[in-house]
Amino acid sequence: MAETSVSPVDLAAIGFDRLRGDRERLDRIDRYFRGDHDGPYVPKSATDEYKLLAKRAITNWLPLLVKAPSQAMAVDGFRRSTDPAGEGTDDVPAEWRAWQDQRMDSRQTPIHRAALTYGQSFATVLKDPADPSRPVIRGVSPRLIHASYDDPAADALPLWALQVEGLPEKEGAEVRAWLYDATNVHELLVGGKDGPRLIGTTPHGQGVCPVVRFAPDIDLEGRVTGVVEPMLPIQDRVNQTVFDLLISQTFGSFKVRTISGLAPEFRRDPETGEILLDSNGRPVPIPIQADASRFLVAPDPDTKFNQLDETPLGGFLEAIELATKHLAALSQTPPHYLLGSMINLSAEALAAAESALSRAVDEYKHSMGESWELVLSLCAQIMGVEPDPRAEVLWKDAESRSLSQTVDALGKAVQMLQVPARAMWPRIPGVTARDVEEWTQMQEADDPGLRMADAMAAVVAPPAPVVADAA
Structure with a gap:
């Protein structure tokens, strides 16, 4: 059924x-x-500090x-x-x-x-x-x-x-x-x-x-x-790498000084000079003050000072950049949109960098343009207008092109190929359909030749037929 x-x-x-x-x-x-x-x-045993870094690692x-x-x-x-x-x-x-x-x-x-x-x-x-x-x-x-x-x-x-x-x-x-x-x-x-x-x-x-x-x-x-669902695994990879970067940056991005062979000093009673004990009966050591403004000095000649180098962060940054490039390639998004690496690009270089996005947008326009034409056809039916199956929607030109080069190319098309000038108006970047309508009205109002042509057409037009009254 x-x-x-x-x-x-x-x-x-x-x-x-x-x-x-x-x-x-x-x-x-x-x-x-x-x-x-x-x-x-x-890990399940992660502290609140680790969980906070996990929240901050989300890079959407x-x-x-x-x-x-x-x-x-x-x-x-x-x-x-x-x-x-x-x-x-x-x-x-x-x-x-x-x-x-x-x-x-x-x-x-x-x-x-x-x-x-x-x-x-x-x-x-x-x-x-x-x-x-x-x-x-x-x-x-x-x-x-x-x-x-x-x-x-x-x-x-x-x-x-x-x-x-x-x-x-x-x-x-x-x-x-x-x-x-x-x-x-x-x-x-x-x-x-x-x-x-x-x-x-x-x-x-x-x-x-x-x-x-x-x-x-x-x-x-x-x-x-859609665009989002295929990118979810790479987005998770970016978040994991950013989290690892934050962990290394927080706990391992600085040098660690070490001391071996140093007998610790213990706290003593200022009156008796006896070593103080904690609640478990163990001597209380005096903390070693070690920072960038102090020298480390030990009375014991067998004491050795050393340091552990910081964790290099370059590998994490390269991994994040690589995952970001994968996002850009698979989604046909220009890499400089995500990485921000755009320095003194000419109009031609910018257009080449955005060529993949332009092809994707052009494909989307073909599909969704048909849908909008169907929407407007249903609107015409409701308004009592005969739908036009060959009608088409016009998309705004949003490509990155040099205005001077575009106008120069359009001018050559008019001069060398004899393309009507009005046909080139909608192809000028930033010009809307309303702008074209206003320019057409201005040209018709300012051009005496057009007004004369309209007057001559009215003169030579055949008179309207007279319909006799049925009464």
Whole structure:
């Protein structure tokens, strides 16, 4: 029996069980990302000082591995293959107006970072209850939603999806949940001893499950891989090496002076001159004052002074640097992001150092760009606009390039290859889609030739046909 023919209560039970099955793995990724690591190995007999050093040894590199690609990914525009449809006084597509209305310029970042952290994230697109023609976009963490696909590697939209308000901490506690299918949104209570309970059902009127998945790295079996999970063993190695470094730095990074053949002096009673004894009947020795400001002198000629050299720390530092380089190589993060070793790099050298990251970001954009186009297509459907299957989102250019060299190359493309100048405007670093729109309006307002062309077009245009009144 297909899952779509099962009742909402049964689907909710299936989805909730699968969420709980993935919780341990996703919670571990979440803990490590927030800096709550398992910690380095310490002996059972370790003192409080050792345990304090173990806490201080946690060096969390994982957020940087996620932020590096996510900071280079920002949807900056939307382009339809046909003229934009929908009401409005400008030429901005209706989907892009919905994007701006939902403040997605800033709210897209958490969706990207969750997808990179866990391997996937989700967004729901539903009608605003107060205004059915207004779409509402909400990002959802994969820790709180399970989506079921007929073909998880190829299907754009799931058959159904279960979103929970939060997983219960106690067995038998109920939490709110929403089950999305092709026609309705079912509100339920899940987690109880008697199974899910249906509260209500509301049609969403979109004809498809309104849940879109963002999976930057997915294989042909539908398995997703994030940036964080493969790096956990190396992160543990870094923490262990830092802990060993702190131990050596605290207890062995200084020289130790030794004395052999010295008969100790004992405390004596100032009145009688007798040697004082402790509670066990043993003489009380006088401590030897040995520091950098004192000379060591012994009356016994057989006394020998020596010193133990400090533990060299260079090996620990090299091991930390090597593990950090492994993190950079396996995650395609530029090494100077982690090591800070960047001295007088030219624009070309900087671009070469970031080439691996640029390739990874370009791959992520291909995958998540399709997801955003699907989100905006659902928005168009809610707004009563015919979705454009060939529309595409435009990503902001965040690559490190010299502005002067970029502008020079664009100028040569215009002069030598006869590329229209306007086509080069979006390729200038830092220029947004809004800037291009304003420049277009300014050029049309300031160029008499363009105004004359518009006037001539109006003159030679055929008159509008007159429709006779049916009355």
